[in-house]
Amino acid sequence: MIQTVTVGGFPLVGADSLGGFWRLMDLQGWHDGVSLRRNRQDRAQQDGAWASTGFRSGRPITLSGMARFGNAANAKFASRNFRAIVGNSHADMMVIDSGGEVHATVELDGDLKVVWLNELMFNWTVLLYATDPLLYGAAVSGSASLSNVTAGAGRTWPRVWPTSYGITPGTTPGSIGLPNVGSAAYWPTLRVDGPVPNPTITCNQSGAWVRYNGTVLAGQWLTVDCANRRVLLNGQVSVRSRVTSSGDWLSIAPGGGSLSWAADAADPAAKLSVYGFQGAWL
Numbered sequence: 622m623i624q625t626v627t628v629g630g631f632p633l634v635g636a637d638s639l640g641g642f643w644r645l646m647d648l649q650g651w652h653d654g655v656s657l658r659r660n661r662q663d664r665a666q667q668d669g670a671w672a673s674t675g676f677r678s679g680r681p682i683t684l685s686g687m688a689r690f691g692n693a694a695n696a697k698f699a700s701r702n703f704r705a706i707v708g709n710s711h712a713d714m715m716v717i718d719s720g721g722e723v724h725a726t727v728e729l730d731g732d733l734k735v736v737w738l739n740e741l742m743f744n745w746t747v748l749l750y751a752t753d754p755l756l757y758g759a760a761v762s763g764s765a766s767l768s769n770v771t772a773g774a775g776r777t778w779p780r781v782w783p784t785s786y787g788i789t790p791g792t793t794p795g796s797i798g799l800p801n802v803g804s805a806a807y808w809p810t811l812r813v814d815g816p817v818p819n820p821t822i823t824c825n826q827s828g829a830w831v832r833y834n835g836t837v838l839a840g841q842w843l844t845v846d847c848a849n850r851r852v853l854l855n856g857q858v859s860v861r862s863r864v865t866s867s868g869d870w871l872s873i874a875p876g877g878g879s880l881s882w883a884a885d886a887a888d889p890a891a892k893l894s895v896y897g898f899q900g901a902w903l
Contacts (some may be wrong), residue, residue, distance in 0.1 A: 622719055623648070626684070628727065628749070629712035631703065633684060639699050641690040650682040651716060651725075654903060655754040677903065680751040682714070682727060685744070693740040700743060704733050707749070714749065722759045723902070725751040753848075755805055758899030763797040767817065767887035796825065796881040797893065799873050803900030806872040808848035809880070810896045815841045817884045817891035822871060826878040829868025835860070839890065847871050873897055 626633045626645055634645050657675040664670055688703075690696035706712065707729040714727045731748035738744065799809060813820050815837030822845070823830040833852065837843050843860070844853045847870045852861045871880060882893045 623716060624719075625715065625717040627713075627715045628684075628747070629706045629708075629714075631706040633686060637699065639690065639695040641688055641695060641699050643686060643688050645684065645686040647683070647685045648716075649684075650680055651756075655680050677754045680725065680754050680756075681730060682725075682749040682751060683746070684749070685746040687738075687742065687744050689742045691741070696741050696743065700735050700745075703735065703745060706733075706747070714751070721899075724757045724759075724898075725755075726753060727751050754903060755807060756902045757807065758803065758901070760896065760898060761800060762894065762896045763799070764892055764894040765795050765797050765882070766889060766893075767795060767882070767884055767891050795883065795893075796879050797895045798877065798879045799895060799897040800877045801873045801875050801898070801900050802877075803898075803902045804875055805901045805903045806874045807898055807901035808870060808872050810847065811843075811845040811871075811880075812894040812896075813837055813843040813845070813882075814890070814892045814894070815839050815843075816888050818886055820882055820884045820891075820893070822880055822882045822893065824868070824871045824873075824878055825881055826874065827868055827872070829866070829871055831864060831866045831871060833860070834863045834865060837891075875900075 623634060623645060625635070626648070633643050636642055656678045658678055659673045659675050661670040661673045688696070688699060690699060707727065711726050711728050714725045716723050727749040729748070730750035734744075734746040736744045801807065811822060813833070816839040818836040819832065819834060820837065820843075821830055821832040831845060831847070833843055837854075841855055844856055846852070850861070850870055852859065852864050854860045880893075880895055884891065
């Protein structure tokens with residue numbers, strides 16, 4: 622049962638701030654799989670065709686329902702707000718049902734329809750499109766410094782138990798764990814705050830790594846969008862040409878994983894922040 626649907630923060634299920642009630646009557650495309658694009662070539666002078674690599678298309682989404690209000694002024698005002706829920710850019714769509722919280726980034730894919738039943742009620746329809754076919758769980762994040770191992774007592778004589786080497790049991794220095802309870806891999810977003818020379822981030826499960834060949838100075842930061850392979854200095858200047866990598870740019874496979882980082886020097890102020898999701902689904 623669907624409990625909440627919002628597009629750009631606008632509620633399409635339940636009561637709103639104007640005292641109106643929104644009812645979702647149909648949601649198409651959200652629970653469906655996405656289509657595959659293939660370009661198969663027939664085998665010359667042979668039966669069959671050559672196998673091709675499939676690429677998933679985006680996700681078309683159609684929502685429709687009804688809204689009811691206590692007075693005509695609020696109904697008109699709400700219908701105007703509804704027509705602006707996405708605008709010319711993108712918006713976050715969130716659905717909460719018995720399976721939990723799931724998100725997609727959507728854009729308007731057609732007209733928003735408002736059909737008045739009377740001055741207090743109207744039917745509505747909106748066509749959306751998610752260019753990224755994945756659906757994502759709730760956001761998660763974590764951070765680690767390059768110097769998060771505190772100085773321990775080491776080995777003392779005569780021998781003393783337990784012996785502290787400065788690492789908390791069950792932790793990996795400079796490592797950040799990320800969950801993925803879904804069925805598809807997703808790519809996290811990273812932020813590296815300086816000062817740090819030549820930082821390298823590695824996925825401990827796959828061995829994939831991404832390295833920035835340069836120094837992030839104190840007060841600067843590096844944003845790494847692993848899904849789009851976009852690297853920006855201070856959120857503005859592309860420094861992609863200074864990045865080398867191996868593997869698939871740090872995807873987090875179903876079951877979860879962890880990222881660790883290293884650099885040519887460790888400064889207590891340097892920090893790696895990682896932003897991921899509870900899971901991802903097709």
